Amino acid sequence: MSPVLSFNDVRIRFRGDNAAHAAAAVDGVSIHLVKGEIFGIVGESGSGKSTLANAAMGLLPSSVEVSGSITVNGREMIGLGPDELRHMRGSEISMIFQDASASLDPTWSVGEQIAETVRAHRPVARGEARARAIELMGEVGIPDAAARYNDAPHRFSGGMRQRIVIAAALANNPQILIADEPTTALDVTIQAQVLKLIDALRRNHGTTVALITHDLGVVAQVCDRVGVMYRGRLLEVGNAREVFANPTHPYTRALLAANPAWAKRGSRLPVVPAEWSVETPDFANAGGTT
Amino acid sequence: MSDLLRVQNMRKTFVTGGPPWKRQRLVAVNDVSLSVPRGETLGLVGESGSGKSTLGRCILGLVPPDSGSVVFDGIEVTNLSGRALSEFRRRVQPVFQDPFGSLDPRWSVGRSVREALDVFRIGTPADREKRVLELFDRVGLDPALVHRMPASLSGGQRQRVAIAAALASEPELIVADEPVSALDMSVQAQILNLFMDLQQDLGLATIFVTHDLGVVEHVSHRVAVMYHGTLVEVGDTDQVMNRPQHDYTRTLLAAVPTLAPPTVQGGTHAQGQH
Amino acid sequence: MSGRAIMARSATPSGRRPMSASTRYILAGGAILAVLGIAAAAAPLIAPYDPESMAVREVMGVPSLLHPFGSDVLGRDVLSRVIYGLRASLLISISAVAASLVVAIPAGVLAGYFGRWVDSLISRTLDMILVLPAMLLAITLIAILGPGSVVAAIAIAVIYLPILARVMRTSTLVVTRNEYVEGSRARGAGHLRVLMTHVIPNALGPVIVQASVLSAFAMQLEAGLSFLGLGTQPPTPSLGGMLSDGRDVLTQAPWVEIFPGLAIVVAVLGFSFLGEGLRRAFDPRGVAE
Secondary structure (H helix, E strand, O other): OOEEEEEEEEEEEEEOOHHHHHHHHHEEEEEEEEEOOOOEEOOOOOHHHHHHHHHOOOOOEEEEEEEEEEOOOOOOOOOOOOOHHHHHHHHOOEEEEEOHHHHHHOOOOOHHHHHHHHHHHHOOOOOHHHHHHHHHHHOOOOOHHHHHHHOHHHHHHHHHHHHHHHHHHHHOOOEEEEEEEEOOOOOOHHHHHHHHHHHHHHHHHEEEEEEOOOOOOHHHHHOOEEEEEEOEEEEEEEHHHHHHHHOOHHHHHHHHHHHOOOOOOOOOOOOOOHHHHHOHHHHHOOOOOO | OOOEEEEEEEEEEEEEEOOHOOEEEEEEEEEEEEEOOOOOOOEOOOOOOOHHHHHHHHHHOOOOOOEEEEEEOOEEEOOEEEEEHHHHHHHHEEOOOOOOOOOOOOOOOHHHHHHHHHOOOOOOHHHHHHHHHHHHHOOOHHHHHHHHOOHHOOHHHHHHHHHHHHHOOOEEEEEEEEEOOOOOOHHHHHHHHHHHHHHHHHOEEEEEEEEEEHHHHOHHHHHHHHEEEEEEEEHHHHHHHHHOOOOOHHHHHHOOOOOOOOOOOOOOOOOOOO | OOOOHHHHHHHHOOOOOOOHHHHHHHHHHHHHHHHHHHHOOOHHHHOOOOOOOOOOOHHOOOOOOOOOOHHHHHHHHOHHHHHHHHHHHHHHHHHHHHHHHHHHHHHHHHHHHHOHHHHHHHHHHHHHEEEEEEEHHHHHHHHHHHOOOOHHHHHHHHHHHHEEEEHHHHHHHHHHOOOOHHHHHHHOOOOOHHHHHHHHHHHHHHHHHHHHHHHHHHHEEEEEHOOOOOOOOOOOOOOHHHHHHHHOOOOOOOOHHHHHHHHHHHHHHHHHHHHHHHHHHHHHOOOOO
16 A cells, blocks of 8 residues: 655755754654654654644744655655645645644634635635535534534633634545644543544544644554654654554653553553663753753 | 641632722632641642642741731740741741742852741851751752852752752651652652652641642542632542542543543544654 | 944844844933934033023024024033033923822722732722823813923923823733732742732833823923923023024024924933833834834
8 A cells, every 4th residue: 555645765954053952853754654644743842843843734834954855645745835735725735733722713603714714725615615614513523513613612622622623624624634743622521522533534434643742542543654853853664553562762651551450559660771761961051041 | 647737618709800990809818717736647639720839838928917816835836936936937848839939049049948947046146057967868869069059040949949958947847839740750750759759757737739630649648628718628649539528629520631541532543754 | 332243243143142122212312312322422411512501692693603502592512502402302201200100009909919800990980080181180280380300300290100000910810810829929028029029020121111202202201291381491491492483483493493302302312212112122022123
């Protein structure tokens, strides 16, 4: 099966190369996502997981150097012009973020925002866009979607807002959804529902999902495969179950062991060795002596 | 066992903002009673809006409850003032979630740790300097960092500073509100270890407020579960986590992602291309 | 600072840190204000003539070596009058803003920190000042107290009070939300101590920026009042008053109008640069560059 979303030896460097920026960069990452899989990209701060996702969407500022290749359905994303990028975003690849409220305009009704997304890519009549928006709202599990079409974002709970953002992201049937910490701001009970929704999308539409998270539990819950990142490098890739059962990289092993859910109650948690810490002294110093 | 802290029938309401005709009274904490024995850790769990943080702030005396009582070491503390309030504050200290917001950005971290010593006038200035260095050592920080500004420390280092600041006045009870939620996993483990060490070495009682059941299970002797302002279940950690009595506790536990392998569903994509 | 030096630095990023835009603004504004301030303070020493002494033979004299800025309708030396006028204008605008700050900082801090009825009381009182147009308010005050430089300063201070207090209130609200404020209370610090050690030092930035920007407007406001004859009273020179005098002879002796006008422009520029630099320096996002 040919990959739907492919990262080939992607390197990302921020100009003004001080230690903090170097830590956020991406250093030769190759990942290939096949159709219909949920691929978890896990890592701590500074691992470069979000930078990688933003690069796939063409969302990095032009001052950032991106080399290597990122292909969506065989089409190279690096170096695309703004118009082509706009076309790709939404119709082929879509992204949702941690903070759903920031993705929604507080002064517009949620229905109109989804309908607008529909119309941004296809010349459909308002009525049709509206119908499609209500359909999408129903699909992501907003009860009584038609009646809530005209409600403003603040009338929805955090979990419902994230569903609306997902509905907007799906408006034009993209084959790929990048979800950057989609449940981090949500309560666990709500998180479980949103993860279930993402899993349902994959099963009903064959959507390929890149799920970026710091939470190993989330990966274990929904991901087929997982890639572990640390300081811009991909340390380990594999079937999620196998990686968790038999981590081959010492960092993955240490990270799993540090999870309190795994350790015996009240015991000292094994600490990630200093050489794999995200808080080495030079990283701490990067904040600067301003 | 004597209870260090006993909260009885506490109730706290807030009036929402906005124009007067739209204001509503929200019940943040509704008739909550609980107790914490000396040297024990009580995990206080709940989701956002459950009232767990408000309860913590009421216990610290930072927010006055509408009704109910807080008895600390046999003394009713809800309406203390002056010297008695000051003495209560010395013995009960907070640790907050945000390692960026809990330290004054204009103060060196050493000064932040020394604040309680200065306010409570503990020891001579020279004693205080010495004590600050001891506290840095105690929480696993290089004493050479005392003159640093918070901006030049990592999140984990800042949280250690915040804990050192809380320990300065030798409190008997720590109310920690989501102290590890903002930290990376690897750092979280270190801070949890520090909490457990302090508990053992200093015999501190701790109220550990968090949304993270994995964390709570690991550090707590007993667990209290809050839902919409009400305490729905309290008990030994074992009992609450393994034999929950209340429906909400069961829902909460079921929602937590476990590291057990995911159940097989649909096609698997066993071996990826490398 | 020469342009060449700045370019040389930015060409070698590995060298010393290039001077930030905020520093450049602060230095430029500070330098302008320092020059004007020293000139104003040392007016009796550097002014070539007595600003109030008239010379009939030199009425509307063209700028010359003896009178670099020319002389006015009464034969007074314009340069000397500009120097003294600057002194009056700077003194009035700076003391007005300072007086305003003395009231606005405590009012804003109390409103923002204590909230509830304290906030309502302070904010509503300030709103009453804010609803009146600035000039109208000034003229009303002067109508009651009589014209003069002190009254002009008071009027300006009153006009600025609600603006500065509001800025202070807002930044206090933001700072108070930080956990270190609550933490300090829990460490046993009383309200006064929390305010003095944590809240005010951290909340002061925006109000200082605002004050330096408002000082620029105060110069203009003072000039406007003097122009209307409501500020500094003749024969004491003031920049606004000089503009008023020069208006009648604008075509015959433009220098009588131009030089005090330029002095106002330069002073306003100095305050604006300083304000902009401080704003950038205090900007928490540091994106202003």
